[in-house]
Amino acid sequence: MPDTALLHVENLTASVEEKTILHQVNLDVPAGETHVLMGPNGAGKSTLGHLVMGDPVYTVNDGRIFFDGEDVTDLTTDKRSRAGLFLSFQAPVEIPGVPLSSFLRASIAGRPGLEMKGKEFRRRVKELAAELDMDTAYLNRELGVGFSGGEKKKVEMLQLLLLQPKLAILDETDSGLDVDALSVVSRGMDAYRKSCNGSMLIITHNTRILEHLSVDRVHVMVKGHVVRTDDASLIPWIDENGFESFEREAANAAANAQ
Amino acid sequence: MKIENLNAMPAPTWSWLKMNSTSLEIDPELAPAGAAAVEVEGADACRGNDGDFEAALKLADSRFPARRAAAPGDASDRERVDAGNLDQLDVPALSTYQTQAVHLEEKCGPAESFSHGCGSETANYLRSVAQMPVVLKLAPYQKECVTVRINGVDGAISAADIQVIAGEHAELDFIVALDSPVIGTGLVGSLLSVVAAEQARVNVTCVQTLDDSWTALDASGFFLDEGARVHVQHTVLGAGKSVTGLASELWGDTSKISVDTDYLAARDQSRDFNYSIRQLGRKTESNMDANGVLTGASKKVLRGTIDLVHGCRGSEGTERESVLLANKGVDNKTVPVILCDEDDVAGNHGATIGHVRDEQLFYMACRGISAEEAEQLFITAKLENAAITAPDERIRAGIVRLGNKLVSNFEEEIA
Numbered sequence: 050m051p052d053t054a055l056l057h058v059e060n061l062t063a064s065v066e067e068k069t070i071l072h073q074v075n076l077d078v079p080a081g082e083t084h085v086l087m088g089p090n091g092a093g094k095s096t097l098g099h100l101v102m103g104d105p106v107y108t109v110n111d112g113r114i115f116f117d118g119e120d121v122t123d124l125t126t127d128k129r130s131r132a133g134l135f136l137s138f139q140a141p142v143e144i145p146g147v148p149l150s151s152f153l154r155a156s157i158a159g160r161p162g163l164e165m166k167g168k169e170f171r172r173r174v175k176e177l178a179a180e181l182d183m184d185t186a187y188l189n190r191e192l193g194v195g196f197s198g199g200e201k202k203k204v205e206m207l208q209l210l211l212l213q214p215k216l217a218i219l220d221e222t223d224s225g226l227d228v229d230a231l232s233v234v235s236r237g238m239d240a241y242r243k244s245c246n247g248s249m250l251i252i253t254h255n256t257r258i259l260e261h262l263s264v265d266r267v268h269v270m271v272k273g274h275v276v277r278t279d280d281a282s283l284i285p286w287i288d289e290n291g292f293e294s295f296e297r298e299a300a301n302a303a304a305n306a307q
Numbered sequence: 308m309k310i311e312n313l314n315a316m317p318a319p320t321w322s323w324l325k326m327n328s329t330s331l332e333i334d335p336e337l338a339p340a341g342a343a344a345v346e347v348e349g350a351d352a353c354r355g356n357d358g359d360f361e362a363a364l365k366l367a368d369s370r371f372p373a374r375r376a377a378a379p380g381d382a383s384d385r386e387r388v389d390a391g392n393l394d395q396l397d398v399p400a401l402s403t404y405q406t407q408a409v410h411l412e413e414k415c416g417p418a419e420s421f422s423h424g425c426g427s428e429t430a431n432y433l434r435s436v437a438q439m440p441v442v443l444k445l446a447p448y449q450k451e452c453v454t455v456r457i458n459g460v461d462g463a464i465s466a467a468d469i470q471v472i473a474g475e476h477a478e479l480d481f482i483v484a485l486d487s488p489v490i491g492t493g494l495v496g497s498l499l500s501v502v503a504a505e506q507a508r509v510n511v512t513c514v515q516t517l518d519d520s521w522t523a524l525d526a527s528g529f530f531l532d533e534g535a536r537v538h539v540q541h542t543v544l545g546a547g548k549s550v551t552g553l554a555s556e557l558w559g560d561t562s563k564i565s566v567d568t569d570y571l572a573a574r575d576q577s578r579d580f581n582y583s584i585r586q587l588g589r590k591t592e593s594n595m596d597a598n599g600v601l602t603g604a605s606k607k608v609l610r611g612t613i614d615l616v617h618g619c620r621g622s623e624g625t626e627r628e629s630v631l632l633a634n635k636g637v638d639n640k641t642v643p644v645i646l647c648d649e650d651d652v653a654g655n656h657g658a659t660i661g662h663v664r665d666e667q668l669f670y671m672a673c674r675g676i677s678a679e680e681a682e683q684l685f686i687t688a689k690l691e692n693a694a695i696t697a698p699d700e701r702i703r704a705g706i707v708r709l710g711n712k713l714v715s716n717f718e719e720e721i722a
Contacts, residue, residue, distance in 0.1 A: 102673055106665075126672035127680075135673070142670045146600055146631050151688040154720060156674035167719045189695070208674060 054115070055080040055248050056101065056216055061112035063100050069110065070096055072273045078216060083242070083249045083262055085284065088270035089292045094252045095139060097270070098218045101250075102136040103129050117215060131160060133215030137205040137222050143193035149204065150174065150188040153211060163212065177210045180240060181233050199230035206237030213245040222251075223258035235261050256288040271299040308333050313429050314552050314581035316610040318404045318646055326608050326640045328426075329579045331524065331550060337464045337493055339436040344465030344495075346456040347441055353451045353479075355444030360470035361418075363502040367530055368416035371558045371587075408646075412616060417530050417558055423498060424552030424581045425526035433498035433526065437468035445477035447504075454482040454699065459521050461491025466524075469499045473507035473535075482698050485515040485523055486705040487545075492520040495546075499527035503535035505559065512698050514542040515549060516705030518712075519576065523549035533559030533588065542693055543570040543578060545709050554583045557591040557622075568597040571689045572605035572637075573713075580609040582626075586619045586652075595626040600685045601637040608640040611656070617648040625655040632662045633685045687714055694721050 054077040063071040071093050078084045086094050100107050101114055103126040114122045121129050144152065153174060157163045165173060178185050183203045193201055202222055209217055222234055235258065241247045251258070264281040269292070276295050277283070315328035387393035401409065411420050423430045434440075445451055457467050473479050485495045495517055503509050515523050523546040529537050543549050555564050564584060572578045584593045595611050613624035626643050645654035663681060671681045690710040697703035710717030 104669055106669075125677070126669060127675050127677040130673055130675035138670065138673075142664075142667050144667055144670070145629070146598075146685055147688040148692060151684060151691055152671075152674070152676075155671075155676050155680060155684045155687075158680075160675065166716075167721065170720075212674070 054078065055117055056250070057115040058097070058101065059113045059115070061097075061100065061114065062110045063096070063107050064110055065107050070107075070273050071100065073112065074273075074275050076268055076275060078248055078250050080215070080248055081246050082265040083251065084266045084268060085259060085264050086250055086252045086268045086270060087254060087287060087292075089254065089296065091272075092270040093273040094254075094270050095220050098136055098220045098250070098252055101218060102126055102134060130214075135209060135212060135214035135217045137209060137217065137219045139221040139224060141193055141201045141205055143191070145191050145194050147192050148189050149192050152192045153208065156208065157211060160212070174207070174211065177207050180210070181206055181237055183207065198225045199227065202226060202230060202234055203237075206234055209241050210237060210244065213241070214247065216248045216250065217241060218250045218252065220252045221254075223253055231258065234258070238262065256284050259284055269295050271295050274299060308335055310429055310432060312426055314425050314550055314579050314610065316581060316642060316644065317408075317583050317612050317614065318644055320642060324640070326610070326642055329550060329608065331522070331548070333464070333494060333522075337462065339438060340460035340463035340465040340493075341438060344458050344460050344463070345441065345467045346458070348454040348456075349451065350441070350443055350453045353443045353445050353449065353453065355442035355470070355472060357440060357442060359442050359444050359472055360440075360500055360502065363472040363504075364418040364421060364530065367502065367532065367558065368418045370532070371417050417556060420556060420585075421500070421528055421530055422554040422583075423500070423526035423528040424554040424583050425524070425550065426552070429524070429552070430498055430526060433466050433496050433524065434468050436464045436496065437466040437498065440468040440470050442470045442472075443479070444472045445474050445479055445507075447474040448476045449474065450478040452480040454484065456484045456486065456701070457495050457497055459487035459489065459491060459493050459495045459517060461489055462493055464494045464496065466494070466496035466498070469497065471499070471501040471509065473501070473503045473509050475505045476507060477504070478508040480510045481512070482702070483511065483513040484702050484705070485513070485517060485525065486702070487517045487521045488705070490518075494522045494524060496524035497526070501527070501529045501537070503529065503531050503537055503562075505532045506534040507532070508536045510538045512540045512542075514544070514693070514697065514702050514705070515546060516544050516702070516709055517546035517549075518709070519545070519547045519574065521546050523551075525550070526552040528553070529555040529564065531555065531557045531559055531562035531564060533561060535559055535562045537564040539564070539566045541566070541568040541570075543568070544690060544693055544706060546576065548577045548579075550579045552581045555585070555593070557584070557586045557588050557593065559591075560588040561590045562588055563592040565594040566596070568595075568599070569689070569693065570597070570599040570607070571686060572599070572601050572607055573686055574603040574605065576603075576605045578605070578607040580607075582610065583612045583614070584624065585614040585616055586622045586624055587616045588622070589619060590621040591619055592622065593624040597628040597630070599628075599630045600633060600689050601630060601639055602633040602682050602686055604634070604636040606638040608642075610642045610644070612644040612646065613654055613656075614646040615649050615652045615654055619649050620651045622649070623653040627657050629659040630661075631685060632660065633682045635662070683713065687717065690717070691721050
């Protein structure tokens with residue numbers, strides 16, 4: 050694996066219910082860089098994010114996942130999180146019965162350098178909530194229950210800033226957000242990068258969220274394959290032309306392979 | 308000794324389900340702790356006398372005599388059978404429950420039908436061990452806040468027999484705390500009887516924070532006159548075994564009761580609830596809402612019965628339960644029952660019973676929380692919420708004591 054890569058995905062083939070959905074995917078995200086994973090709906094972008102995080106729904110058939118120099122392929126999800134991986138959900142789940150503040154406290158418990166005592170914890174969380182224009186009343190509400198789509202995404206950003214992971218995989222964090230919420234999310238991403246020189250893998254299929262970000266590399270996925278990796282100049286090109294040519298190339302490649 | 312048929316639901320279901328009632332073994336060595344175990348605060352201006360409660364129910368009897376419109380199997384039918392004008396076989400056969408229900412409606416006024424949900428044997432037992440009742444009598448329009456604390460005494464039965472008469476338009480905020488501030492074993496019990504006169508408002512908050520070595524026995528009964536409003540909050544957080552019974556009779560038109568229950572059961576604790584609300588007056592409303600978390604190898608039975616009695620036109624009753632099963636080893640039983648002998652009524656029930664879903668576990672794991680830690684989180688979250696909403700500092704201290712046994716710095720975390 051390359052010395053510089055914080056995340057190194059090597060020939061990853063994965064399936065769900067015996068159907069192969071990722072095919073020999075290779076992807077590197079060096080420390081401190083911002084990468085974007087783009088592609089049409091159903092390309093396997095979210096699946097890759099979930100696989101990196103160790104979602105037990107998927108089966109790794111071949112290949113390895115390395116993170117921060119360690120092979121994490123067989124590590125449980127909670128251990129990957131504690132190793133510094135973070136996945137922001139496209140549709141964050143609701144957890145009735147658990148107030149957001151209790152959940153946040155549990156998420157930092159036992160993490161060296163992050164664990165905080167009661168008052169310090171509350172001060173820090175309120176500070177972050179203010180940064181994200183988030184009403185602190187949400188902290189005492191059950192996680193996600195009755196939250197709007199925008200509030201749920203703010204909670205994801207709040208966790209990102211609190212946990213300061215080494216790599217944040219942001220899965221369609223921009224989907225379904227209005228302009229104001231989008232600006233808050235952008236601010237959160239920016240604050241995360243500045244606060245801990247964090248690395249990001251942003252999964253998206255539209256380019257709006259990327260306007261205010263300095264992107265290092267762009268990966269394009271089609272039908273479970275990474276079909277192109279390039280610099281940030283690919284973003285305006287995709288904005289202009291969409292994914293059609295990539296899909297065509299992938300179809301041709303598949304036909305030739307047969 | 309053993310109390311059988313405790314917390315029996317009014318209309319039993321299949322016996323093999325083993326949920327019609329429970330039983331309670333009480334160590335015969337336990338002696339009544341007496342008045343030392345019971346503290347009463349804020350009652351100086353509303354102390355009543357022994358016998359006031361019975362007098363209030365007798366008065367209610369005169370306002371609400373036994374009544375029953377004709378229906379199959381009723382008195383009118385039986386009179387015709389007795390007179391030879393109707394054959395026995397022409398009268399519908401009634402089940403044991405139906406026979407009792409008809410008897411209750413035909414023969415019983417508020418005094419005789421008054422109950423506590425736990426059964427008369429248990430109520431008599433609690434009365435006997437409590438010795439002297441605590442009687443609170445609020446004059447019309449009087450407003451009071453009263454707290455009764457029943458503290459576990461090691462090797463004893465600590466119990467209070469509390470009788471409340473809230474006069475017309477009176478308002479009472481009443482707190483009952485069942486706690487075990489000392490290490491030991493024993494039983495902590497409460498028998499609460501309430502008469503809410505016309506337009507009276509009674510809010511009852513009962514918080515139980517006993518350690519695992521204690522047993523809780525909590526029973527309450529309510530009579531509601533016209534326009535009376537009663538709200539009951541049961542917060543059941545501790546005790547190796549807890550038994551909670553509640554019976555309410557809405558005799559007065561437009562009277563309303565709401566019962567909110569928050570419960571937690573962990574390890575091998577057991578929780579047994581029996582709620583029974585009879586709606587007799589017109590346009591009455593009842594609402595039962597239970598919310599619980601079960602973890603470890605705990606057990607819970609919740610029986611909720613709403614009885615919409617003949618003549619309660621325009622009434623509505625609703626019962627809901629939401630329970631989270633945070634471990635596959637738990638045993639959860641819920642029996643929502645709506646009994647109805649009236650056309651113009653609405654009865655609603657629903658239960659949401661769920662294990663923690665895989666996607667919830669994955670989400671928590673993505674934040675570094677393992678399945679075991681997630682289970683712990685559900686418990687501490689429940690305790691934390693109870694601590695935040697605790698009615699006073701001493702009750703909060705009891706909740707914190709339970710929390711500290713689970714989380715090393717629980718108190719500091721919620722400070």
